[in-house]
Amino acid sequence: MKKIDSFLTEVATILSSEQIRSDPDSILFHAQDWSQVLTPNASAILFPTSTDEVSKIVKSASRHQIPIVPSGGRTGLSGGAVATNGEVVLSLTGLNFIGPIHEGALTLRAGAGAITEAVHKFCEPQGLTWPVDFASKGSSTVGGNIATNAGGIRVIRYGNTRNWVLGLTLVTMDGTIHTFNSELEKNNTGYDLRQLMIGSEGTLGIITEATLKLAPIPHExxxxxxxxxxxxxxxxxxxxxxxxxxxxxxxxxxxxxxxxxxxxxxxxxxxxxxxxxxxxxxxxxxxxxxxxxxxxxxxxxxxxxxxxxxxxxxxxxxxxxxxxxxxxESILHGSSVHQEDVSVPVAMLPEFYSTIQKRYQEALPGWSVYFFGHIGDGNLHIFIKKPENMSLTEFQKHARNSDHELFQILKRYNGSVSAEHGIGILKRHALHFTRSEPELEIMKGIKKTFDPNGLLNPGKIFS
Ligand SMILES: Cc1cc2nc3c(=O)[nH]c(=O)nc-3n(C[C@H](O)[C@H](O)[C@H](O)COP(=O)(O)OP(=O)(O)OC[C@H]3O[C@@H](n4cnc5c(N)ncnc54)[C@H](O)[C@@H]3O)c2cc1C
Incomplete structure (x- = not known):
C-alpha cells in the first residue's frame, strides 16, 4: 500500500467522508490561491473542524511522512497555500466559530477559519472591530491573516495583524497542541513564540484558534x-x-x-x-x-x-x-498579471518611484504597468499585465528579468521584496535581496526546530 493510501485510510478513522475530498474539481479549487500562476497538484483536501482533529491528522501525517499545506481563504498572492507537489491540503475553514467577546478586556476568541469580514460584523453591534482590513476580507480567514501577518489599509494607524493577536492555539507537526501567550497583555518570560508564529506562512505550526484584540469603532x-x-x-x-x-x-x-x-x-x-x-x-x-x-x-x-x-x-x-x-480585482480580472509588493522607507519613496518608473518604461515599453498601494506605509504594489499577443512563457521570462533589476534597486534603498504578501513560493528567489545570509541561517534553524522532517508547507519561504 502506498504511504498516501495508508495515511488516508487512517484519516478516514478521524474525519467523516464529507471532510475528505480528492476529486479533480476540489483539488483545482482548494489547492490554489489568488496568485493563479502555479499548477495545483494535491493528493487530497481535508476539512477538520476542531483542534483535536488537526492534531490527530498531523500526527498521522508525520508517521506516514506526508507533507501538509495549511490553507485558509486562499486569497494569498504569493502561492503560500498552493499545493504543487502532491501534498495534502489541510483547509482550516471548518474551524470558523466567532466569540465570545470580552467587553472589559476588548478581546474576541475566534477559530482560524473565521472569515475576516464576519469577525468585523460580529463585533460591530458592540461598537468594536478587529482592525485588520483589506479588499479580500470577504474571503480571507483569521488564520491566514495571522500566518501572513497581513497589512492592509489601516496599518498607518493600527499597525499590522501582529499588533492585534493576544494568544494563539496551534498544532506543531508532531501533533502537539500549544497555547502561546494565552490571553496575557504582559508576559515577559523569554522568547515570544506567539509573535514568531505570526507571519510564519504555515511553515512552523497550524493555527487553529486565536484570541484577538479589539479596538473601538471611531464615532465618525x-x-x-x-x-x-x-x-x-x-x-x-x-x-x-x-x-x-x-x-x-x-x-x-x-x-x-x-x-x-x-x-x-x-x-x-x-x-x-x-x-x-x-x-x-x-x-x-x-x-x-x-x-x-x-x-x-x-x-x-x-x-x-x-x-x-x-x-x-x-x-x-x-x-x-x-x-x-x-x-x-479590476487588473487581475481575466488577465495574466505579474505582481510585486515592495516597500521602502517612506522618505525614499519619490526617488525610488521615479527610478523604477523610468526603468519599467525602458525595459517594458508600451506594457501596462500599474502602481498603487498603501503609500503611507511606504508600500507600493506594482502589477504588470501580460501583453495580449505574448505567450505566457515569454511574459514570465521578461517579468523575471525586470524583477531582478527591481530587487537590486530595492536593495540600494534598504527596501523589502515583500511588504505584506509574504514569500510563499513566488518570492523565494528574491528573499536574499532583503534578508542577509546569517539571518537566513537563523530562520532555517528555527524551521528545523519546529519541523525537523520538513513536512509542514514544504517549499514555502525556502526552496
Ligand atoms: C484583492 C486582494 C487584496 C489584498 N489586499 C491585501 C492587503 O491589503 N494586505 C495584505 O496583507 N494582504 C492582502 N491580500 C493578500 C491576502 O488576502 C492576505 O495575505 C490574507 O491574509 C490571506 O489570508 P487567507 O485566509 O486567504 O490565507 P491563505 O491564502 O489561505 O494562506 C496564506 C498563507 O497562510 C498559511 N495559512 C493559512 N491558514 C493558516 C493556518 N490556520 N495556520 C497556519 N498557516 C496558515 C498558508 O499556508 C499560506 O502560507 C490581498 C489579496 C487579494 C486577492
Whole structure:
C-alpha cells in the first residue's frame, strides 16, 4: 500500500467522508490561491473542524511522512497555500466559530477559519472591530491573516495583524497542541513564540484558534479623494497630512492607469472633474467635515492638489473606497498579471518611484504597468499585465528579468521584496535581496526546530 493510501485510510478513522475530498474539481479549487500562476497538484483536501482533529491528522501525517499545506481563504498572492507537489491540503475553514467577546478586556476568541469580514460584523453591534482590513476580507480567514501577518489599509494607524493577536492555539507537526501567550497583555518570560508564529506562512505550526484584540469603532470617519500632478507632490501632501491629522487612519494611492482600470471594469463614473497622474485616498477618524476643511485649507495653499472630493455620507464613503479597493480585482480580472509588493522607507519613496518608473518604461515599453498601494506605509504594489499577443512563457521570462533589476534597486534603498504578501513560493528567489545570509541561517534553524522532517508547507519561504 502506498504511504498516501495508508495515511488516508487512517484519516478516514478521524474525519467523516464529507471532510475528505480528492476529486479533480476540489483539488483545482482548494489547492490554489489568488496568485493563479502555479499548477495545483494535491493528493487530497481535508476539512477538520476542531483542534483535536488537526492534531490527530498531523500526527498521522508525520508517521506516514506526508507533507501538509495549511490553507485558509486562499486569497494569498504569493502561492503560500498552493499545493504543487502532491501534498495534502489541510483547509482550516471548518474551524470558523466567532466569540465570545470580552467587553472589559476588548478581546474576541475566534477559530482560524473565521472569515475576516464576519469577525468585523460580529463585533460591530458592540461598537468594536478587529482592525485588520483589506479588499479580500470577504474571503480571507483569521488564520491566514495571522500566518501572513497581513497589512492592509489601516496599518498607518493600527499597525499590522501582529499588533492585534493576544494568544494563539496551534498544532506543531508532531501533533502537539500549544497555547502561546494565552490571553496575557504582559508576559515577559523569554522568547515570544506567539509573535514568531505570526507571519510564519504555515511553515512552523497550524493555527487553529486565536484570541484577538479589539479596538473601538471611531464615532465618525471622513473619506476624501485627491488628484495630484505627480508622485513628489503626493509624498509632500502625505507629509503635511500626517503632521496635521493625528487621526489619519488610511492614506492610499493609485496611478491614473489603476483608477481607469477600476472605472472600466466596474463601469463606474470617473470620480472627479480634474484628472491627475496619481490619486490619494485619505481617511480620517473622529473628525467633522468643518474641522477637516479648516485644516485642509492651509495644506491646499501649497498648491499640491489638482482636485479634491469629500464624501458627504456613508454611501459616498463606500463608493470612494471602492475606487481604491477595486484596483487589484479590476487588473487581475481575466488577465495574466505579474505582481510585486515592495516597500521602502517612506522618505525614499519619490526617488525610488521615479527610478523604477523610468526603468519599467525602458525595459517594458508600451506594457501596462500599474502602481498603487498603501503609500503611507511606504508600500507600493506594482502589477504588470501580460501583453495580449505574448505567450505566457515569454511574459514570465521578461517579468523575471525586470524583477531582478527591481530587487537590486530595492536593495540600494534598504527596501523589502515583500511588504505584506509574504514569500510563499513566488518570492523565494528574491528573499536574499532583503534578508542577509546569517539571518537566513537563523530562520532555517528555527524551521528545523519546529519541523525537523520538513513536512509542514514544504517549499514555502525556502526552496
Ligand atoms: C484583492 C486582494 C487584496 C489584498 N489586499 C491585501 C492587503 O491589503 N494586505 C495584505 O496583507 N494582504 C492582502 N491580500 C493578500 C491576502 O488576502 C492576505 O495575505 C490574507 O491574509 C490571506 O489570508 P487567507 O485566509 O486567504 O490565507 P491563505 O491564502 O489561505 O494562506 C496564506 C498563507 O497562510 C498559511 N495559512 C493559512 N491558514 C493558516 C493556518 N490556520 N495556520 C497556519 N498557516 C496558515 C498558508 O499556508 C499560506 O502560507 C490581498 C489579496 C487579494 C486577492
Amino acid at each position: 470617519t471622513q473619506v476624501l479623494l485627491f488628484s495630484l500632478k505627480g508622485f513628489p507632490e503626493l509624498i509632500e501632501f502625505f507629509n503635511a497630512c500626517r503632521k496635521n491629522f493625528p487621526e489619519l487612519s488610511a492614506f492610499e494611492c493609485m496611478d491614473h492607469e489603476s483608477l481607469e482600470s477600476v472605472t472600466e471594469h466596474f463601469r463606474v463614473p470617473f470620480p472627479m472633474a480634474t484628472k491627475g497622474t496619481v490619486y490619494a485616498l485619505m481617511e480620517v477618524e473622529n473628525t467633522s467635515i468643518p474641522s477637516l476643511e479648516a485644516r485642509l485649507e492651509k495644506i491646499m495653499e501649497a498648491g499640491l492638489i489638482l482636485d479634491a472630493v469629500i464624501a458627504q455620507n456613508g454611501r459616498e464613503k463606500k463608493s470612494l473606497w471602492k475606487y481604491r479597493e477595486g484596483v487589484a
